[in-house]
Amino acid sequence: MGLPGTIDSSVYEGLKDVLQRYPVITAVAYEPDRIVKQFLRARVDPSRLVPPSGPEPPTLDIEWRFLENESYYRIHYADSNAGFNCGWHRDDDHPELGPVHFQFDHPVTGEREPVHFEQCVPTEILWTVLDRLFEERIPSLTSTV
């Protein structure tokens, strides 16, 4: 991952709260464990996706860091059943796309595009991403792979 800045456990508690309340998410845990707390990993119920996937539960990893007042983050979804992963990243990897980009990785197709969020609060950005991921991106990406 390699995001700059430091992690704030208090912020992770807020993000965990959002993830736990999202309908298709079945479990949320700290990785590599609750002592080190490097990032959050949510497990998704494959049968509740549109369209359904399976048998393996897809994962959603969230790492959030702060460098002074700037947020850096990766919210990344991976479905091994469908053979793709995608995510919203705010990092220094694609300066040509602006601060935040969406990326979709697949062996044959793939894309990067700039993204803009109205909000600055991490929990609100996560809500927006969860809606876009499960209501728009997964249905459309699944139909192209």
Place this chain on the structure above:
Amino acid sequence: MTSDRDRDDGRTQASMTRGERVRAAARTLRTPRTASWLATETDVSAKTAKKYLDQLVEDNVLRTTEQGGQTLYCVDQLMATYREVASLQRDHHREELTDSLESMRARITDWKDEYDVETPGELRASIAGLEDRAEVERRRDIAGEWEHLDDRIPVVRAALNEYEWATKRDALPA
């Protein structure tokens, strides 16, 4: 009277009320902000945001500061760290915490030896001039991980320092 902005929309109502949403967002206030700033971010009225923020101040989750006649709210980092220390003491055995601390320290020692640097900043600086993209990515990953471990080690150490005392305090009366 409830304004339209305070009503839950259909989808989020099932999983998270506006109040819960404000409370979750409040945990991310690392920079002092006004109630109306958070109200705009979470799409509630300033009055609603203030109500929940004041509750969190009462609960020692947030603290306030006055600036230019306005009240600003931010996370009470000292209290957040004490809660973190207490949850490590309550949820983990001393051996688990000791092993984890040792393993974090050992990883840092390995990185120092491997790259001949003393800090994650020096490791980041060593990226300049490298052409191998995979190695650049690897050093960036390690620097990020190292910075995080530097933050976690004092918290775990604090939990271990007063572990026995905390265990006695945490015992339920018979």
